[in-house]
Amino acid sequence: MTEKMSTSTRDRLVTAMAELMRTHGYSGTSVKQVTVAAGAPMGSLYHHFPAGKPQIAAAALRTSGAAYIQLLPMLMDPYDDLRAAVPAAFAAAAEQIEQADWINMCPVGTVAGEIADSEPALREVAAEVIGDWIEQGTDYFVRRGVDPTAARDLILAILSALEGAFVLSRTLRTAEPLRSAGRAMGARIMELLAETRDGARARLNAT
Known part of the structure; x- marks a missing residue:
């Protein structure tokens, strides 16, 4: 159950980052906005993405790219x-x-x-x-x-x-x-x- 919840949280964070970058760009998106949009605590973002904003942005780009093609x-x-x-x-x-x-x-x-x-x-x-x-x-x-x-x-x-x-x-x-x-x-x-x-x-x- 914990593993499923963890995976779901990570997916929500990545999806939120992709959507925010789509509308606001990379510079215009903050990690706070990402956690709010994903409905996740700030600690969960750094749990899944220890390097912070650049790391989650990279994951969002790869996920979006795979979907768009x-x-x-x-x-x-x-x-x-x-x-x-x-x-x-x-x-x-x-x-x-x-x-x-x-x-x-x-x-x-x-x-x-x-x-x-x-x-x-x-x-x-x-x-x-x-x-x-x-x-x-x-x-x-x-x-x-x-x-x-x-x-x-x-x-x-x-x-x-x-x-x-x-x-x-x-x-x-x-x-x-x-x-x-x-x-x-x-x-x-x-x-x-x-x-x-x-x-x-x-x-x-x-x-």
Whole structure:
């Protein structure tokens, strides 16, 4: 029973930290806010995270990152054609941020930009999370028929477009940047799939 309660407390603390960083950033979040949001005593935070705020922030980034990358297959698998799947994923993000009154969608991107120069250890954690996104995204698009090199290029473009569009949408208070980015990525998909088919034909003709 004690072990289950302890695990639950740790999970609540990590979730609270992730949500607070999403809305307030790393610098704007205090350990006191985390314990209040988690409904946990201050001592429990330092029990689970002896190094304090940087340690719980690292755990929150890793947990959030692992959850966010699962949205890729969840949003795109229903579509047989990637040319429809990618714009649909951006459209879903546009709808979500609009309905959520323009709150930040991703704590990883927010914190990565904020602490890139001020918190080297935490920047490395964010880089680890984003590196995992790139690896898993590349594997996903390869399974969907994209050439491996092109698949890596595609996931990098999608992540860059998505994070940039989040910033523009929140600032301008319109989902137009996300929808526009989705259409641009859909066009890029068409180019990459054509290149993949052309490469396959060339290899076939060469044999």
